[in-house]
Amino acid sequence: MITLRGLTKRYGETVAVDGLTLDIEEGRVTGFLGPNGAGKSTTMRMILGLDRPSGGEALIDGKPYSSFRHPIREVGALLDAKALHPARSARAHLVAQARSNGIATSRVDEVLETVGLAKVARRPAGAFSLGMYQRLGVAGALLGDPKVLVLDEPVNGLDPDGVRWVRELVRSLAAEGRTVFLSSHLMSEMQLTADQLVIIGRGRLLADTPMADLLAGSSSASVRVRTPDPDDLRTLADRLRRDDGVRVEVPSADEIVVRGLGVEEVGDLAHGLGVRLHELRAVSASLEQAYMELTARSVEYGTGNSVEYGAGDAVFEEAGLGETQGAGA
Secondary structure, three states: OEEEEEEEEEEOOEEEEEEEEEEEOOOEEEEEEOOOOOOHHHHHHHHOOOOOOOEEEEEEOOEOHHHOOOHHHHEEEEOOOOOOOOOOEHHHHHHHHHHHOOOOHHHHHHHHHHHOOHHHOOOEHHHOOHHHHHHHHHHHHHOOOOOEEEEEOOOOOOOHHHHHHHHHHHHHHHHOOOEEEEEOOOHHHHHHHOOEEEEEEOOEEEEEEEHHHHHHOOOOOEEEEEOOOHHHHHHHHHHHHOOOOOEEEEEEOOEEEEEOOOHHHHHHHHHHHOOOOOEEEEEOOOHHHHHHHHHOOOOOOOOOOOOOOOOOHHHHHHOOOOHHHHHOO
16 A cells, blocks of 8 residues: 655745645555646655655555665556666666566566567667567566556557556556556546546645546536437426536437436436437546546646537527527426
């Protein structure tokens, strides 16, 4: 387990990390998200003892990283895959790490095989592609067979097969009871990989929540309803608009999208009104949508553009379901 208690980092008057308190538990993949400049890399560096906190503490299984005699046996880390001498071979790089931590050389060959670099292990790392560097970085993180893994952007530069490989690898490690803490800007991949999400903005904790809860609570989650009868559609839309907090959008003449109610509630209401349905289904929010909602006010380098999900007023009027007409029903 990784434990953060009031973890803070200041650079002069700038607060990079502001009082983070959370537990990153074993047995699951915890995704770490936040806009550029949010403090993700600084947080990971403090966990690994590379930056000293200005306040609070970061502990691994109750101890600071610096207290471990053989740290890579306890914590596997990937922060910068290119942080090695380019003239060294992949195998020589890992052998040096192994010997300095009392790990058998045979383990080097095992992890090279695991990450798919066994055939190029004796080539100079300077000739590697970014994806090969990433695989070598993962090999280094796995070298000590650690209980805890801290991985910063491990899928950066990987092709689709490599991305899937990392996903399956980290999920299998978590299934063994290990702690896996990883960051990524690939939202679709994070949605497939993480069980728990930690989201920060401007150094502060915005969310520490299971993936499913974040998606279910997003305002982008909706219920899609389709009926062949325009009068039925109008009747249902008008009734739904009477409930506070419910939004009704009309993407086409035979369909409405409802936000603010669950699929069971919409289905029961349609049944009570005698509305014949051809489709009734819940549409989950994507992680990208939920993340953008949560971090909208925490973006350090914004473009000034806004994005709205849903249909415009013109579609409502074209379908004959505008607010004015609906109010008189």
